[in-house]
Amino acid sequence: MARRRLSDRQKQRIEAIQQRRRQRLEERAQQALTTADADSPREGVVITRHGQTLVIRGDERSLHHCLCRQNIGHPVCGDRVVWQPMPSNQGVVTALLERTTSLARPVYSGEHRALAANLSQLVVVLAPAPEPNSYLLDQHLIAAEGMGVSALIAVNKKDLFSGEESAAFEQAFGHYRDIGYPIVWVSAKYEHGLDPLIGQLRDKTSILVGQSGVGKSSLIKALLPDIKIQIGRLSDASGLGKHTTSATTLYDLPQGGQLIDSPGVRSFRLGQLDRPQLEQGFREFRPYLGHCRFADCSHDQEPGCALIEAVGNGLIAPQRLIHFRHLAAGLPDL
Ligand code: GDP
Ligand code: ZN
Numbered sequence: 001m002a003r004r005r006l007s008d009r010q011k012q013r014i015e016a017i018q019q020r021r022r023q024r025l026e027e028r029a030q031q032a033l034t035t036a037d038a039d040s041p042r043e044g045v046v047i048t049r050h051g052q053t054l055v056i057r058g059d060e061r062s063l064h065h066c067l068c069r070q071n072i073g074h075p076v077c078g079d080r081v082v083w084q085p086m087p088s089n090q091g092v093v094t095a096l097l098e099r100t101t102s103l104a105r106p107v108y109s110g111e112h113r114a115l116a117a118n119l120s121q122l123v124v125v126l127a128p129a130p131e132p133n134s135y136l137l138d139q140h141l142i143a144a145e146g147m148g149v150s151a152l153i154a155v156n157k158k159d160l161f162s163g164e165e166s167a168a169f170e171q172a173f174g175h176y177r178d179i180g181y182p183i184v185w186v187s188a189k190y191e192h193g194l195d196p197l198i199g200q201l202r203d204k205t206s207i208l209v210g211q212s213g214v215g216k217s218s219l220i221k222a223l224l225p226d227i228k229i230q231i232g233r234l235s236d237a238s239g240l241g242k243h244t245t246s247a248t249t250l251y252d253l254p255q256g257g258q259l260i261d262s263p264g265v266r267s268f269r270l271g272q273l274d275r276p277q278l279e280q281g282f283r284e285f286r287p288y289l290g291h292c293r294f295a296d297c298s299h300d301q302e303p304g305c306a307l308i309e310a311v312g313n314g315l316i317a318p319q320r321l322i323h324f325r326h327l328a329a330g331l332p333d334l
Pocket of ligand 2: 292297298299300302304305306307308
């Protein structure tokens with residue numbers, strides 16, 4: 001469906017419908033709370049959402065399907081919450097705990113709606129085909145910096161690289177390692193060389209992002225050999241039928257760490273950023289920011305620009321500054 005702007009009246013109508021829905025849900029949650037054990041609030045993590053039902057994992061790792069109080073915000077996958085147990089593995093979520101990070105996308109009202117919370121790492125997947133796009137890579141890295149999560153580059157389809165092509169890739173992308181983004185080479189198809197990636201995922205909550213066709217779904221299958229079992233458990237726990245992989249879901253990695261996955265999360269794009277946010281998004285620019293001759297330097301062609309100088313001295317990759325200028329000018333693609 002074509003994206004279109006909603007008129008104010010349409011927005012008001014949607015708001016009114018949503019308001020009534022929230023009211024009904026709040027009544028249901030309050031009703032449920034009368035049967036809940038009010039003395040035993042517990043902490044848990046949102047594993048997924050199933051319509052209005054949240055699947056919460058409690059401390060003892062069991063899964064519970066929960067209604068949600070409506071005045072606490074909008075818990076999403078990865079959120080830590082307080083919930084009160086009810087009979088038969090159900091419960092009511094009564095509080096949303098503070099998020100360390102959130103991955104958000106703009107919604108029709110222009111606000112940002114969280115897709116996932118408490119991520120700690122973004123894994124940008126590249127491959128020899130489709131051809132790696134460093135402009136998109138930079139946008140993902142900027143998003144990671146903006147969220148305050150670490151980022152890592154996973155080069156998939158290692159089996160398709162000839163020696164020469166690997167060298168060319170290294171030439172084009174090796175500088176990302178120098179500025180603190182680890183690069184690991186993997187082959188999801190042959191489940192080859194996954195260990196360095198598995199090592200980087202341990203102790204973190206990660207998501208995979210990247211162009212369509214680079215092998216994100218294949219990697220998820222390779223990293224989560226028991227994904228069907230995990231999905232089966234969620235279907236049982238939600239009590240609402242089959243859980244689908246299109247819902248944003250938190251999975252446990254067998255060797256430690258967690259993956260948050262959904263098609264929406266995989267394909268999220270960088271939102272609108274102001275200039276300072278954009279400057280901070282290029283991590284190797286930071287030592288030079290504030291050192292240009294002009295305080296309002298656009299790092300375009302001004303004399304005394306510290307960033308241009310750093311490029312001249314081989315301290316910043318030229319392409320990164322080009323991408324910065326392009327994004328600062330608000331141009332969508334390169
Ligand atoms: P996604 O769109 O990023 O989720 O990519 P998919 O996982 O659907 O993979 C796209 C295509 O690349 C499929 O045809 C996969 O079989 C293929 N593919 C994925 N990983 C590898 C790999 O390591 N080596 C090779 N040769 N092909 C792969
Ligand atoms: Zn400058």
